[in-house]
Amino acid sequence: MAERIFMRNFDRPESNTLATYRASGGYDAFRKAAEMGAEAVHAEVKKSNLRGLGGAGFPTGTKWGFVPKQRTGPAFLVVNADEGEPGTFKDRYILERDPHALIEGMLIASYAIGCQTSFIYIRGEYVRPWRIFSDAVAEAEAAGLLGQNILGTGFDHRIVVHRGAGAYICGEETGLLSSLEGKKGWPKIKPPFPAVKGAFGYPTVVNNVETITALGPIVSRGGAWFAGLGTPSQGGTRMFSVSGHVARPGLYELPVTATMRQLIYDHAGGMRGGRALKAVVPGGSSTVILTAAEIDLTLDVDGLKKAGSFIGSAGVVVMDDTTCIPEALYVLARFYAHESCGQCTPCRETTGWIFKIVGRILAGKGVAGDPDTILDVAKRAAGTTICAFYDGAVAPYISYVEKFRSEFDYHIRHGDCDVSPGRARPAAGSH
């Protein structure tokens, strides 16, 4: 097993406590960062080839560079802990099992960007992670690791822990900012980008939990070390959330140079009950599905791109040969119809109509043209909306139909399924 960076402390007793974190050198990286200076920290992060691990894969050092150096008001760091991409559960583990690694990462990022206040937006359903993380913040405050003149560095910082209230769209960075501002989570038109005009109108960097957690090790061991673990365009390891029909669902940390086949068969225990693999969702639900023949690819951002897909949030959902693909698409179409924020007409309408069409196919009332209608309608709205939500939904709409067309046609012809005939289906209805 390769060295674990993000999960290095997960198995320590009381890994959520400051005492445990400090016993293994915790907060030394922040001290080192403050000695290096902000520009040197930024340079190491650029050198590390760290890419955003929330889904978009944007280079972190580049993102930080968009914050104006000359400014009169404050700048903010906002940590996106609104984990919601179906199939993904990594950030929850960090919040619960290594909250101080996240706090230290927030200090390092804030120091590099030059901000005295950071916000962390935790999804509302994560009550336990929110409590554990809030306790860690209180512990850090009491120990002088947050507040004024932290560790004698002259750097002041406070963390505001903010709870969401249940809306997938708030994981989209500008939707998150709207929500943080006390509004409904409607995404904002870019530009202006958050780095220029973000939270409450001030320059803001929005980074994912896992991304921020990488900063301590990067500062301690150097950007070149982290870069060396990955490919020329993406450094490091990352955490893969594996679920579905595998023998050992769970969280696995691997270098991004590992392959999907290795992840499923060498780490997640292979297929449950020794059944045959049918398909894999590689990076959370909003990604192009892979067939069993397409899993010999590396798990870095570019590896998935070669297969026309996307590593996204690295939420890997594995399906065996008992899976009805139209039913899987129905479940996701219901999700996207429910979670569309309603701001852009193409998204609001298309997600609703596709849910209805897939629903009637599954209910045995599909008509011959339905799969083509799904493809046509799905493609028409692509690229017409404010945020990436709809383009994410298009990935399953199109790829499930194109790659598993015969299953949709069978449902339409026979009113039932060739994979699991007679099985109880999700009730067709509203979302």
Add this chain to the structure above:
Amino acid sequence: MSVGTGGPVVFSDAHLRRVRELQATYPDKRGALLPVLHLAQETFGWISPEVETYVASLFGLSSAQVHEVVTFYTLFNKRPVGRHVVSVCHNLSCALLGAEDVIAYLQERLGIEAGETTPDGRVTLFRVECLCACEVAPMMQVDDDYVGPLTREKIDQVLEGLR
């Protein structure tokens, strides 16, 4: 329908101090709207139109502005709920591993449909989207806690503990 706790829609002095503290935490006090709505729901049980109007008054907003926010988010209860809230994930990983069977079994045991509350006010059952605990699919949230992987035995055990 009356407010969950039956009391008047007004925060205690301690809660009002907390509201002011939260409002001072953000560069614009409106940032505290979600935290204050969470506080209101803990206090009053659900976000009734009266609660919306009251919260709006604390922010200098209109009731409509608060209503727009409340109705956008799934966790704010727009109707009274039971003493316990059971939310079953029906998204992809849970669906692959039997979420529909879980929901059917819970509906049968509780004698209600998803979205309803038992007549004795004990449990409200919801279907929800991905709770991001796919490694323990099929799973559900019971009040604050995640529970999974679910079997009939596990569900029986959980229901037994809900009074």
